[in-house]
Each structure stands twice: as C-alpha cells, then as structure tokens.
Amino acid sequence: MGAAPTARYDGLADWYEEYNAPAAEANRAAIVELLGVGEGPCLDLGCGGGLYFDAIRETGRSVVGLDYSADQLRIARARTDGLLLRADAAALPFADGAFPTVAALWISSDVDDFAAVLKEAARVLEPGGLLVYYGVHPCFNGPHVQAGEGESRIVHPVYREAGRHRDAPWWGQNIRRRVGMSHLPLADFLNAFLDAGLVIGRVGEPQNHPVPWILSVRAHRPAEGGRAAPPPAAPAAARQVLR
Ligand SMILES: C[S@@+](CC[C@H](N)C(=O)[O-])C[C@H]1O[C@@H](n2cnc3c(N)ncnc32)[C@H](O)[C@@H]1O
Numbered sequence: 001m002g003a004a005p006t007a008r009y010d011g012l013a014d015w016y017e018e019y020n021a022p023a024a025e026a027n028r029a030a031i032v033e034l035l036g037v038g039e040g041p042c043l044d045l046g047c048g049g050g051l052y053f054d055a056i057r058e059t060g061r062s063v064v065g066l067d068y069s070a071d072q073l074r075i076a077r078a079r080t081d082g083l084l085l086r087a088d089a090a091a092l093p094f095a096d097g098a099f100p101t102v103a104a105l106w107i108s109s110d111v112d113d114f115a116a117v118l119k120e121a122a123r124v125l126e127p128g129g130l131l132v133y134y135g136v137h138p139c140f141n142g143p144h145v146q147a148g149e150g151e152s153r154i155v156h157p158v159y160r161e162a163g164r165h166r167d168a169p170w171w172g173q174n175i176r177r178r179v180g181m182s183h184l185p186l187a188d189f190l191n192a193f194l195d196a197g198l199v200i201g202r203v204g205e206p207q208n209h210p211v212p213w214i215l216s217v218r219a220h221r222p223a224e225g226g227r228a229a230p231p232p233a234a235p236a237a238a239r240q241v242l243r
Contacts, residue, residue: 005068005088005112008179009048013071017049019175024051027134027214030206031105034132034216035059040100045089045121046107049075061101066092090116097126106135108189109142109181112164115192122196128223131198134216137205141213142183146170151210162188193219 009016031052035042038061044052047065049072056063065076065084073084087093089111102121108114121131136142139155143165146154156170166180184192193200198219205212 002090002113002116005090007069007071008110009067009069010071012178013049013069013075016072016175017051017075020048021051026207028052028055030214030216031055031103031132031134032058034134034204034206034218035061035101035103035130038101038130041083042101042103043092043094043099043121043124045102045104045117046110047076047084048072048106050077050079052103052105053079056103064099090120092120092124094124096123097129098124100126100129102129102131104131104133104135108133108138108184109136110179111182114182114184114189115195118192118196118198122198122221125221127221129221131219131221132217133193133219134206134214137213137215138184138186138189140211143168143171143176143181144183145213147172153211153213159183160185193217197221 032055035056036059038059040061041064042056042061044056044063044065047067050065053063053065063080063082065080066087066089067073067076068086068088070086073086076084085093089107090113102125104117104121107117111117125131140153144156144159146156148154158168162184164180164182167177171177199222200217200219202218204216206214206216
C-alpha cells in the first residue's frame with residue numbers, strides 16, 4: 001500500500017468552488033453525454049465539492065461521492081443527501097464489483113498515482129461496468145504547458161517528467177500554484193487504463209478547443225466470460241426523444 005495522500009484542498013474548498021463553478025457548468029453537457037443513460041450508483045471519485053452530482057443524476061444514476069479532502073466534502077454535502085465518504089481513491093473502501101459506474105472527473109491532475117487509482121476503480125466496477133474519465137488532456141494541459149496568445153499553448157520539455165510538479169515559472173495565478181499538479185505523458189496515461197484491465201471504447205477531445213486541453217475516455221471493465229463491452233448508451237436527451 002502507498003503512502004497516505006495529502007488533503008491539498010483542505011482550506012481551499014470555498015475558493016475552489018467560486019473559481020471552478022462556471023467551468024463546471026461549461027463541462028456539464030459533455031459529461032452527461034459521456035456517461036450516457038444508466039442506472040444504479042455512480043461512484044464520483046475525487047468528487048470535490050460535488051460540482052457534477054447533478055450531471056450524474058441527470059443520466060438516471062444515483063451518486064456516491066468520495067474525496068480525501070474533508071473541506072471539499074463539506075461543500076459536497078450541500079449537493080447530496082446520499083453517501084459521501086472521506087477516503088483515498090487509491091485504496092477504496094468498497095468490495096470488488098460494487099458499482100456499475102465510476103466517474104473520474106478532473107482528478108488525474110490531483111491524485112498522486114493515477115494508475116493506482118484506475119486499478120482501484122476497475123476493481124470496484126462490476127463486470128461490464130463503465131468508467132468515464134473527463135479532465136486534463138495530458139498533451140496540452142499540465143505542468144509543461146504555458147498559456148500563449150489567445151488559445152495557443154507553449155509546451156515545455158518537462159512533458160516527459162511523470163509525477164508531481166510543485167511549481168513552474170510559466171504557471172499562471174491559478175489553482176496549480178496552490179496545490180501543484182500531477183502529470184502523466186499521454187502514453188503512460190493511456191497505458192494506465194490498459195494496465196488496470198479496462199477496455200477503452202471511446203476517446204474524445206470535447207468542446208472543440210483549437211488546442212484540445214480537455215480529454216474524455218469511456219472505458220469498460222470486461223464483462224464476465226470475455227463478452228464484448230456494451231455499446232455506448234444514448235445521451236440523456238436522446239433517451240427522452242426515444243421514449
Ligand atoms: C481538481 S479537484 C476535482 C474535483 C471534482 N471532481 C470536480 O471536477 O469538480 C481534484 C479533487 O481530487 C481530490 N483528491 C486528490 N487526491 C485524492 C485521493 N488520493 N483520494 C481522493 N480524492 C483525492 C482532491 O481533494 C480534489 O477534491
């Protein structure tokens with residue numbers, strides 16, 4: 001078992017809420033579509049203040065929120081009457097196969113070991129269960145990236161340096177100056193899904209940013225007996241039309 005994580009967002013949750021709520025609104029539709037229609041509990045791994053609880057519920061699922069920061073969970077409590085837990089995403093307090101869906105939203109930049117978190121996520125997924133990732137694009141969003149003119153980005157060679165970055169001269173005055181940033185180069189990032197035994201069904205670069213700084217991944221734990229993963233469900237909006 002690895003070292004206990006640091007609750008880097010303790011003391012920052014109110015600030016983070018104010019800073020991030022508008023961005024969360026912009027991501028909401030893409031996350032609803034990425035999840036597709038579903039049912040049963042969805043584990044929101046590293047849920048923070050619960051900015052995406054509504055989006056998860058909109059797909060037909062209920063929410064179980066988990067975060068290591070008690071301060072973030074204090075904010076999340078206002079967004080759910082359901083189960084909220086303070087625990088390490090890399091050592092989940094759940095039985096194997098407990099969840100039909102796990103959501104990993106904007107956490108690869110914050111957990112110390114994203115590969116270990118994905119292994120735990122795969123363990124607690126039921127066979128055939130769905131994992132969605134939505135968050136930083138490892139190529140154009142990370143400790144190696146400097147904002148340029150307009151939508152352009154300058155990419156520095158520390159791209160190859162996997163792990164925790166505490167600071168860089170080109171970082172702006174944003175969340176990263178306060179909590180640092182974890183990073184995996186793209187190949188390591190994608191291989192972490194494969195090493196967790198997950199089958200990637202779809203990869204996206206949402207929101208049409210000219211330099212795509214958001215990445216989405218839809219993956220499944222293989223169904224028992226090696227059957228193919230179920231096809232992506234229709235987005236919630238389509239479900240209403242199909243009824
Ligand atoms: C950038 S925030 C994202 C929060 C939320 N998913 C969202 O999109 O608004 C990253 C979150 O990961 C949590 N976190 C970092 N390491 C963690 C760990 N090992 N276990 C559980 N949560 C962790 C932090 O406390 C923080 O709330």
